[in-house]
Amino acid sequence: MKKPPTLGRTTARGLIKFRGDRAAQLVPQARLAGPMPWVIAIMISLTVIAAAGGLALSNVVSNARAELAGGATVQILEASPSERNRQADAAEAVLAEHPLVGSTRRVPDEELDALLEPWLGAGAGSEAVPVPALIDVRLRGDVTQQSLGTLRGLLVDAAPSARVDAQSSWLGPVFSALSSLQWLAAALVVLLGLTSAAAVWLAARSALGSNRDTIEIVHLLGGTDVQIARIFERSVGFDATLGGAFGLALGLLAILFLGQQFADLGSGMMAGGGLRWFDWVAIAAIPIIGVVIAMLTARLTVLGALRRML
Amino acid sequence: MSSSEGEGITFDNVGLRYGTEKEVLSDLSFTLHPGSFYFLTGASGAGKTSLLKLLYLAQRPSRGAIRMFGTDVITLPRKRLPSYRRRLGVVFQDFRLVQHLSAFDNVALPLRVSGVRENDLRKPVSDMLEWVGLSHRMDAQPATLSGGEQQRVAIARAVIGRPELLVADEPTGNVDPDMALKLLRLFEALNRLGTTVVVATHDVHLLKKVPSSLIMRLDKGRLSDPTGALRYPPRQNSHSTAAGEQKGGFE
Numbered sequence: 061m062k063k064p065p066t067l068g069r070t071t072a073r074g075l076i077k078f079r080g081d082r083a084a085q086l087v088p089q090a091r092l093a094g095p096m097p098w099v100i101a102i103m104i105s106l107t108v109i110a111a112a113g114g115l116a117l118s119n120v121v122s123n124a125r126a127e128l129a130g131g132a133t134v135q136i137l138e139a140s141p142s143e144r145n146r147q148a149d150a151a152e153a154v155l156a157e158h159p160l161v162g163s164t165r166r167v168p169d170e171e172l173d174a175l176l177e178p179w180l181g182a183g184a185g186s187e188a189v190p191v192p193a194l195i196d197v198r199l200r201g202d203v204t205q206q207s208l209g210t211l212r213g214l215l216v217d218a219a220p221s222a223r224v225d226a227q228s229s230w231l232g233p234v235f236s237a238l239s240s241l242q243w244l245a246a247a248l249v250v251l252l253g254l255t256s257a258a259a260v261w262l263a264a265r266s267a268l269g270s271n272r273d274t275i276e277i278v279h280l281l282g283g284t285d286v287q288i289a290r291i292f293e294r295s296v297g298f299d300a301t302l303g304g305a306f307g308l309a310l311g312l313l314a315i316l317f318l319g320q321q322f323a324d325l326g327s328g329m330m331a332g333g334g335l336r337w338f339d340w341v342a343i344a345a346i347p348i349i350g351v352v353i354a355m356l357t358a359r360l361t362v363l364g365a366l367r368r369m370l
Numbered sequence: 371m372s373s374s375e376g377e378g379i380t381f382d383n384v385g386l387r388y389g390t391e392k393e394v395l396s397d398l399s400f401t402l403h404p405g406s407f408y409f410l411t412g413a414s415g416a417g418k419t420s421l422l423k424l425l426y427l428a429q430r431p432s433r434g435a436i437r438m439f440g441t442d443v444i445t446l447p448r449k450r451l452p453s454y455r456r457r458l459g460v461v462f463q464d465f466r467l468v469q470h471l472s473a474f475d476n477v478a479l480p481l482r483v484s485g486v487r488e489n490d491l492r493k494p495v496s497d498m499l500e501w502v503g504l505s506h507r508m509d510a511q512p513a514t515l516s517g518g519e520q521q522r523v524a525i526a527r528a529v530i531g532r533p534e535l536l537v538a539d540e541p542t543g544n545v546d547p548d549m550a551l552k553l554l555r556l557f558e559a560l561n562r563l564g565t566t567v568v569v570a571t572h573d574v575h576l577l578k579k580v581p582s583s584l585i586m587r588l589d590k591g592r593l594s595d596p597t598g599a600l601r602y603p604p605r606q607n608s609h610s611t612a613a614g615e616q617k618g619g620f621e
Contacts, residue, residue, distance in 0.1 A: 063559060086468065086471075277468060277479070280426060280427075280455060280460055281456070285449075370429060
């Protein structure tokens with residue numbers, strides 16, 4: 061029997077870490093043949109769509125609030141057309157001279173008729189149904205109760221039939237509904253993130269179970285928990301990167317399609333829902349965050365399981 | 371890499387129980403002298419595998435003290451155990467090779483785990499596979515190897531890091547008598563270089579093949595040591611001084 065070979069003196073130990081391809085080969089890789097990249101792709105695409113929806117709603121609300129913040133509406137509630145016109149002219153003249161007011165615009169009767177046409181039908185002019193005269197007022201600052209009070213005080217003599225309201229008060233319920241949708245989108249993003257983490261946790265547990273023998277061997281050969289966890293972390297990282305890229309592409313396609321659909325509506329409010337450059341950066345960051353969460357979940361899952369071994 | 375005098379492995383009043391069951395090992399007190407060759411025998415269920423698990427640090431005892439290479443490994447923090455495991459070699463009856471890795475990669479595994487550079491491990495792994503007579507099967511996967519060949523790969527993997535203690539659990543259980551003898555010669559050759567060897571077996575014929583070996587006999591979890599040789603071992607083992615190369619390879 062020959063003497064067993066000895067390790068050369070030059071054999072350096074501990075100089076490199078057990079990682080990379082050599083470590084990764086310990087766990088067979090299914091890649092696209094396995095479910096993990098596809099699960100992550102679906103989760104990421106849904107998260108991207110939900111996040112984009114939430115950001116778009118946020119932009120709609122912000123733009124509408126900014127637009128309406130300094131707006132007030134003066135209605136002249138007078139049945140007699142001549143008296144209504146007289147008070148409207150007087151009110152517009154008084155308001156235009158006040159330093160609080162930036163601009164005023166009397167809404168033309170034709171515009172009012174067009175607005176009412178869907179309800180009252182064509183040809184139903186102000187003669188048939190008394191329609192208030194409307195003056196759109198832009199203040200130099202935000203509309204407050206105090207500024208509304210000032211406006212009302214100005215019009216007491218000039219236009220006793222005037223009623224002054226903040227424009228934002230008309231859209232209060234709409235803003236409230238949009239805010240709820242925003243919270244819903246944020247909750248969806250969080251839930252999808254948690255679901256993704258749970259899916260990775262299950263996959264890591266499953267991989268850990270099906271590779272238990274290999275892990276025990278590496279453990280008994282002196283492999284550290286971190287070395288073993290890194291193998292799974294890397295594997296899940298690859299799957300999450302593949303799935304994340306695919307999910308982002310799917311999500312972007314959906315966003316572009318929906319964006320086009322909403323743009324075709326021609327609604328003034330929806331026009332303010334376009335995504336800004338930092339919104340796109342946030343959306344692009346979703347798969348990156350997804351990969352980080354997936355790798356962190358895999359690492360913590362494997363470390364937790366290994367701690368149960370001696 | 372052989373352990374120096376006085377840095378053997380000492381069990382002091384060790385007991386092991388799983389859960390609330392009765393003890394599977396009781397009152398074990400012995401010292402494994404560096405460079406010695408031990409056979410661990412006993413009937414099935416006597417506790418051989420449990421004792422081996424304590425030796426290769428896969429299990430902590432329920433009571434008692436174990437000192438390994440001069441350190442109390444019972445109180446050692448878990449994160450420091452890997453460095454001690456790297457000083458051990460383990461051979462299992464069922465080989466426990468990584469099935470999707472080649473023979474070369476299986477043998478290289480301990481060196482890779484220890485952080486040996488890829489360029490530095492090719493020659494030692496090739497030499498080790500040559501030593502066990504498998505230089506022509508380096509790229510073969512375990513499933514394509516015979517039982518004897520798989521066990522030789524497992525032995526090569528266990529000894530590639532030149533362990534200070536080699537623990538083998540029924541290593542000849544799944545091979546024919548001729549192969550069993552050849553595997554035993556591999557253990558002897560490693561023992562001559564100073565590695566302490568513990569081979570668990572129920573094959574009494576094997577015990578006679580290594581005349582200088584010490585016998586540890588387990589009976590219902592207790593160690594019989596009528597001569598006191600295990601608790602107070604001889605200062606020097608004949609194998610540990612018998613260096614030198616013998617003629618003939620594995621073949």
